[in-house]
Every structure is written in C-alpha cells, then in structure tokens.
Amino acid sequence: MKKLYRALKFILNKLGALLRILFGFLVRCIRAINRRKRYAIPFYSILAYIFLVILVIKISGDSSYDRxxxxxxxxxxxxxxxxxxxxxxxxxxxxxxxxxxxxxxxxxxxxxxxxxxxxxxxxxxxxxxxxxxxxxxxxxxxxxxxxxxxxxxxxxxxxxxxxxxxxxxxxxxxxxxxxxxxxxxxxxxxxxxxxxxxxxxxxxxxxxxxxxxxxxxxxxxxxxxxxxxxxxxxxxxxxxxxxxxxxxxVKVERQTSLVQVNDYNDFFNSTIRNDKTVIFQNGDLYPPNFDLINSVAWRKTDKALTDTVRVNPAGENYWLERQVMRLVSSGKAGKWIRRNWIDPILYRSEKVLWRNREASYDVAELEPKSREESTYVLQEYFIPVNSIRSFIPKMKAIYDRYHVNII
Ligand SMILES: Cc1cc2nc3c(=O)[nH]c(=O)nc-3n(C[C@H](O)[C@H](O)[C@H](O)COP(=O)(O)OP(=O)(O)OC[C@H]3O[C@@H](n4cnc5c(N)ncnc54)[C@H](O)[C@@H]3O)c2cc1C
Incomplete structure (x- = not known):
C-alpha cells in the first residue's frame, strides 16, 4: 500500500512540474505577444474566432438531436x-x-x-x-x-x-x-x-x-x-x-441425391419436375468447385413420422448451426468438411415430417452472433433450369475473380 502511495505521489509531482512548465511557457508567450502590438491583434483575433466557432457549434443544430x-x-x-x-x-x-x-x-x-x-x-x-x-x-x-x-x-x-x-x-x-x-x-x-x-x-x-x-x-x-x-x-x-x-x-419424406452439375438438368426433368408427389425440392451447390449438387426433395408419404413436431417454434437455440455456419464460411477447408463430413452425416438418416414443420424454418439459424461484427447478404439469380449447365461455370468465374466467400 505504501509503495502504491509513493508511486502515485511521484507521478503527481512530475505531472505538477510539467503543468507548471507549460503554464510558465504560456505566460511568457502572452507577455511577449502583448509587448509587440502587431502580433497581439492577430493573436487575440484568432483566439476570439476559435472561441466563437466552438460557441456556434455548441448552440446551433437540433437541440434534441441525440434523443x-x-x-x-x-x-x-x-x-x-x-x-x-x-x-x-x-x-x-x-x-x-x-x-x-x-x-x-x-x-x-x-x-x-x-x-x-x-x-x-x-x-x-x-x-x-x-x-x-x-x-x-x-x-x-x-x-x-x-x-x-x-x-x-x-x-x-x-x-x-x-x-x-x-x-x-x-x-x-x-x-x-x-x-x-x-x-x-x-x-x-x-x-x-x-x-x-x-x-x-x-x-x-x-x-x-x-x-x-x-x-x-x-x-x-x-x-x-x-x-x-x-x-x-x-x-x-x-x-x-x-x-x-x-x-x-401432409406428411413428407426426405430423399437426397448427389448429382453432377452436368447431369442436373436431365435429373431434374426426369425425376422432379413432373412428379406430383414432390412437395419441396432444392439443390445445394457445393463451393468452391460448384461441380456437385445435393438435391433435397420432400415427397408426400404415408410412412410413420420420424419427428412429431408440427410447426417449428420461435426462439429455439441455434448455437450448433451457427458454429457450422462459421466453419463453412471460414475458408476452403470448412467447405471441404461440409461436403465430405457434415452433409453426409446430416442427410444419412431417414426423415418423415409434417409439411408445416418443413415449411417453418427460423432465420435465427443463419444469424451471426452479432450483426455489428459481421453480416451476410442473400443473392438470388433467376435462370431457366435448362441453362444451369452453362450458367454455373460463368458464375464460378466471377466468384473466383472477386474472391467471394460463398456458402
Ligand atoms: C434468410 C432469408 C431467406 C430468404 N428466402 C427467400 C425465399 O426462399 N424466397 C423468396 O422469394 N425470398 C426469400 N427471401 C427474401 C424475402 O422473402 C423477402 O425479402 C420478403 O419480402 C421478406 O418479407 P418481409 O416481411 O421481411 O418484407 P420487407 O423486407 O419488410 O418488405 C419487402 C418489400 O415489401 C414492401 N412491403 C412490406 N409490407 C408491405 C405491405 N403491407 N404493403 C405494401 N408493401 C409492403 C416493402 O416496402 C418492401 O419493398 C429471403 C430472405 C432472407 C433474409
């Protein structure tokens, strides 16, 4: 305690000495300026101007701005x-x-x-x-x-x-x-x-x-x-x-297929497009190569439910999903892990759900911990299914050129 007191006293003494030197210097300057009238007038004019500007800034504008x-x-x-x-x-x-x-x-x-x-x-x-x-x-x-x-x-x-x-x-x-x-x-x-x-x-x-x-x-x-x-x-x-x-x-059953981009058009036209039992379908394209699509289709079924939740409730905890998202967006290794480890595990089991469950995802699962530090933006490009084969290589070339981190 004594040591701390002594250290504080030492610092305060030094600060006091420094302030005394600065103050003395200022007084000497002012005296010198006062002795020579031709310096005094511009000096005091500048001081008055600075004071006026500060005053105007303080009192002008909307007084309730902050509120x-x-x-x-x-x-x-x-x-x-x-x-x-x-x-x-x-x-x-x-x-x-x-x-x-x-x-x-x-x-x-x-x-x-x-x-x-x-x-x-x-x-x-x-x-x-x-x-x-x-x-x-x-x-x-x-x-x-x-x-x-x-x-x-x-x-x-x-x-x-x-x-x-x-x-x-x-x-x-x-x-x-x-x-x-x-x-x-x-x-x-x-x-x-x-x-x-x-x-x-x-x-x-x-x-x-x-x-x-x-x-x-x-x-x-x-x-x-x-x-x-x-x-x-x-x-x-x-x-x-x-x-x-x-x-x-209705009840829907998940069916996934890994399809090469070059075969996707035929796959979609022959197995998805005209099949009345398919309720939902999307294809996840794997970056950074964009050569493989994971088609996820949900077909109407009479099978027993594997999960009885009817509508996803709001306010669920999506900590794990957030960590996966961080991993996948972290670089090429994360994308490789998703394609070769995470997705095969995620899509391995049989899933039969209510349609309302599959239609009630919560955007909270995509939300970063704080939007102040990082954000994501959704981009959508509408292209005819038949053009997918020619579109994807051109899209990839743009992403590669601008080093876009696509998940
Ligand atoms: C994670 C994520 C996933 C998405 N997925 C999809 C998807 O699968 N399919 C898709 O199509 N889009 C998708 N979107 C885009 C989203 O669907 C649209 O932005 C949609 O409009 C959002 O609805 P909102 O209530 O937030 O509308 P807002 O963003 O609030 O408004 C959208 C527009 O509608 C106007 N508007 C809003 N309410 C009214 C009203 N009552 N009367 C007149 N004008 C009004 C607004 O002025 C604005 O121009 C997605 C967005 C995110 C963030």
Whole structure:
C-alpha cells in the first residue's frame, strides 16, 4: 500500500512540474505577444474566432438531436442500410393507416419483417409505416381452405393457427419469419414443385392507396391493381388484407441425391419436375468447385413420422448451426468438411415430417452472433433450369475473380 502511495505521489509531482512548465511557457508567450502590438491583434483575433466557432457549434443544430435521430433510424436485417425516416407509425387498424397516409404530404415507405436486403423498406424523410403490429387473422374457412389475414402477420403465426385444422400455406419462402404483406409485395417464391411464385395462391387483396382510398382487388375486380400490387414492392399502396388459398398439411419424406452439375438438368426433368408427389425440392451447390449438387426433395408419404413436431417454434437455440455456419464460411477447408463430413452425416438418416414443420424454418439459424461484427447478404439469380449447365461455370468465374466467400 505504501509503495502504491509513493508511486502515485511521484507521478503527481512530475505531472505538477510539467503543468507548471507549460503554464510558465504560456505566460511568457502572452507577455511577449502583448509587448509587440502587431502580433497581439492577430493573436487575440484568432483566439476570439476559435472561441466563437466552438460557441456556434455548441448552440446551433437540433437541440434534441441525440434523443430523436436514433428513433428515426430504420434498418433491414443486414444492418448495412440505415435510413432516416421522417415519422414512424405502427398501426393496428386500417383507420390508423388511412389517417397516417392522409396526414402525410411527402413520400411513404412500408416495412414488413424487414428481411429484404437492399434498402427497399425505407426512404429518406418519409412517413414509415411499420406493419408488424397489424397482424390479425380475420377469417379462416376450413372447408374452402382459405384464410384472410392482416398483412403484417408473419407466416409462423399463421401456420400455428392453420395447422390446428391440418392445413398448410400453399406457397411461401423457406423461412417463416416474413410477413404476408412483405412476401406478396415481392411475389416471393418457395421450394414448391409445380407452383410458381406466391401470386397463384393469392385470391384477393385489400389495399390503401396513396390518397387514402381503400380498394379491393382480385382477378375480376380491379385486376390491374391486383397484378401490379403483387410484386409491386409497396409501390401502389399499402397492402392491408390478403386472402390466400391453403392446402392440406401432409406428411413428407426426405430423399437426397448427389448429382453432377452436368447431369442436373436431365435429373431434374426426369425425376422432379413432373412428379406430383414432390412437395419441396432444392439443390445445394457445393463451393468452391460448384461441380456437385445435393438435391433435397420432400415427397408426400404415408410412412410413420420420424419427428412429431408440427410447426417449428420461435426462439429455439441455434448455437450448433451457427458454429457450422462459421466453419463453412471460414475458408476452403470448412467447405471441404461440409461436403465430405457434415452433409453426409446430416442427410444419412431417414426423415418423415409434417409439411408445416418443413415449411417453418427460423432465420435465427443463419444469424451471426452479432450483426455489428459481421453480416451476410442473400443473392438470388433467376435462370431457366435448362441453362444451369452453362450458367454455373460463368458464375464460378466471377466468384473466383472477386474472391467471394460463398456458402
Ligand atoms: C434468410 C432469408 C431467406 C430468404 N428466402 C427467400 C425465399 O426462399 N424466397 C423468396 O422469394 N425470398 C426469400 N427471401 C427474401 C424475402 O422473402 C423477402 O425479402 C420478403 O419480402 C421478406 O418479407 P418481409 O416481411 O421481411 O418484407 P420487407 O423486407 O419488410 O418488405 C419487402 C418489400 O415489401 C414492401 N412491403 C412490406 N409490407 C408491405 C405491405 N403491407 N404493403 C405494401 N408493401 C409492403 C416493402 O416496402 C418492401 O419493398 C429471403 C430472405 C432472407 C433474409
């Protein structure tokens, strides 16, 4: 203790001496300047100018800057597209949406689950309508297998309800975190064989236009509005209600096949494309060589379930998946381990699940520990199946040239 006290005293003494020297130097400088008037005037003018600039910086600007601006900043899941919006509302009724639109004179932006990755959800200084609290199920007709929902509902919440009636969403993405409105607005696609994007399962829309008018659109009533709102990225109005066709929830069995890229076209056309028993299918292409595809097909089956979970719950722990993702994205060795060890183990066992289980993945399994340190971005290229053979080598050449880390 005594030693510490002595060390502190020594440091303080030295600091005091240094300050005394600096202060003495400053006093001598000022005296010297004061003795010569031609230096004194510019010196004091510069000092006054610096003081004035500091004062102006301190008192100018928005006094509530720190408090208000962070609240106005919205971002998508990548965290690389921050946008300052003017006003943000989270409506729970159509009236609140109409009121917000009518009270706004400038641009309007709309956010659903905020998973689109190109800044589509926001616009500088716009009125931002956050749809996530506008999320009720309005009508469920279990005989006609149709459901009408408010557009801010996420797939998982809808799945939990339709599953009780052994029904399923007909077309949606692989993950269940997206809102119905956001999915319809981008005309999303899924892994469903024999169906195109979501548009074919949308029966009717209700939207609020930029003038605050409520409009119903389907294939007979306002068909041009119906066609442009689906895939319209919110460009012609706020989708408030969506009516969807549902299908039966069935049991599905996983079947995998390793196929060379050069043979994939024939494989797909002969065993997947026209097979009505295939519900989901996707092909995982192995980097960095991009020469082999793991086709994962889920066929309708009567076999006994190997897992009885009906809908994947939210909030599961995905620690292991995250570690695998880190390993695979870490370099060529990680990719080799995935192709030769991890995937063969993952796909070895027989799997029979409910369709709703396979349709309710959680994006949390892909999420890095923190988006502040690293992020990932999804890129999609739409190519005809018949062009896959010529497309893949060209794609690989671009990735190689720019050293892209593809998983
Ligand atoms: C991990 C991951 C996997 C994905 N997989 C797929 C996939 O398999 N298939 C696929 O097609 N896409 C996929 N996507 C992309 C994703 O489906 C789309 O970005 C989808 O729009 C996300 O829905 P969202 O609720 O987050 O919409 P947001 O990103 O919030 O919004 C998307 C667009 O719709 C507009 N919008 C949102 N709600 C409304 C509304 N109520 N009225 C009018 N306009 C509105 C927004 O302004 C924006 O332009 C994936 C994305 C991620 C991150």
């Amino acid at each position: 208000v601006i962070p609240n106005k900043r919205i971002n998508d899941v990548t965290k690389i597209n921050p946008i300052h919006v003017g006003r943000e509302v989270s409506p729970q009724t159509i009236e609140e949406i109409i009121e917000a639109i009518k009270s706004s004179k400038g641009p309007i932006s709309i956010g659903g689950g905020r998973f689109s990755m190109g800044g589509q959800i926001g616009y500088e200084n716009s009125l931002h309508i956050d749809m996530r609290k506008f999320n009720k199920i309005l009508r469920l007709d279990t005989v006609a297998k149709q459901v009408t929902v408010q557009a801010g509902i996420v797939w998982r919440d809808l799945q939990k309800v339709v599953d009780r009636h052994n029904l399923s969403i007909k077309i949606m993405q692989t993950y269940a975190n997206f809102t119905v409105g956001g999915s319809v607005s981008v005309n999303c696609h899924g892994r469903y064989i024999g169906h195109g994007p979501i548009v074919s399962s949308v029966l009717e829309l209700k939207l609020v236009t930029a003038s605050g008018e409520v409009m119903t659109a389907n294939r007979n009533q306002n068909p041009e509005v119906f066609a442009t709102a689906i895939g319209g990225y919110g460009g012609i109005g706020v989708l408030v209600e969506v009516t969807l066709q549902l299908v039966d929830n």
